[in-house]
Amino acid sequence: MKNILITGVSTGIGLGATREFCKKGYRVFGSVRKPEDAEQLKNESDENFVPLIFDVTDEKAILDSVTLVEKIVGQNGLSGLINNAGIAVSGPLMHIPIEELQEQFNVNVFGIIRVTQAFLPLLGAQKNCPHPPGRILNISSVAGKVAFPFLGSYVGSKHAVEGLSHSMRRELQLYGIDVIIVGPGAVNSAIWDKDSAQNIPEYYLETDFVASATKFQKQFVKQGKRGFPIDYFGKRLVQIFEKNKPKTRYALVPKKFREWTLLRLIPDRKLDRMIAKGLGLVHNK
Incomplete structure (x- = not known):
């Protein structure tokens, strides 16, 4: 039996991936932050699922x-290791509290x-490793x-993930460990029904950005x-992993040409103007 670790499996992509890897016969170690989530997932999953209780900001719990x-x-x-756990902090960078920005990058x-770093030895980053590299x-x-x-903190964190992943892949060639980036677009999960997804953070309700930010939200x-x-993402992650x-x-990405390819082909200044017009971010001279 192959063993794989997936972080952040209580909802979303992590949950979908857990389901599909278990179906394929993997033993899945899935991290959650709350004991009650671990218990619920254990009851809903097959015997191939093993819950782990840790927050990715808690080094002791990880170890x-x-x-x-x-x-x-x-x-x-x-x-394998699928680093999926994450959060999304929204708000204009002019007003976002530094503590929230730090938490975004911390997670x-x-x-x-x-x-x-903690699980690399189990993935094969050691001399005379007894198993194939992960x-x-x-x-x-x-x-x-x-x-x-209005997603600058999240955008910054994911740009960092991209760069770190490329450097990590080139370093871990030493052990035969490959590193792959998966960049999802929109994910239809329960998160969109939560108040946190629907509401504008209070700290910029009185700022000049409130109308544009509300429209964007x-x-x-x-x-x-x-x-x-989420189950589609789970199936695709299994395919990519194998x-x-x-x-x-x-x-x-759904509607890949419009929501991915085209966005990267449009010149920056033109995209700036398109976004400004669509969200009312036009400067009145």
């Missing part, structure tokens, strides 16, 4: 999970580094390549609800 996983997998190690960027999938986003207004939620279902000669990056 405790390494010990647990090592006891279970023994000399077989891990075949999305430093969280990946903490988890990867493979790492880092979940980025369309925002890892395209910058949207509504469009963003609407687009999310039209996104791929490829003999994978690409270094995959874009899994």
Whole structure:
């Protein structure tokens, strides 16, 4: 049995990936932050699922999970790691509290580094490793390549994930460990029904950005609800993980030409003007 670790499996892409990898016969170690989520997932999943309780910002909890996983997998190690856990902080960079910006990077960027460093020996980053080298999938986003207004903190974190992943892949060639970036577009999950997705943060309700940000938020939620279902992402992640000669990056985007290819072909200044016109961010001289 192959063993794989997926972070952030309580909802969304992580949950979809857990379901599909279990179906394919993998033993899935899935991280969640709350014991009640671990219990619920354990009850809903088959015997191939093993919950791990840790937050990617908690180094001690991560290391405790390494010990647990090592006891279970023994000399077989891990075949893969999918760094999926993440958060999205929204708001204009002019007003966003620095503490929220730090938390964004602490989870999305430093969280990946903490988890990867801790589990690399089980993936084969050691001399005379008794098992074949594993493979790492880092979940980025369309925002890892395209910058949207009012998502600057999230965009910055995903741009960082992209760069770190390329450097990591080139370094880990030493051990035969491959690193692949997966950049999803819109994901149709329960997150869009939560108040946190619908509401504008209080700290910029009285700023000049409120009208534009409200319009953007509504469009963003609407687009999310039209996104791929989580089980589709799960199936695609399994396919990517099992490829003999994978690409270094995959874009899994609905309406791919309009929402991915075209956005990267339009010159920056023209895209600036299009966004400004659409959201009312035009300067009145």
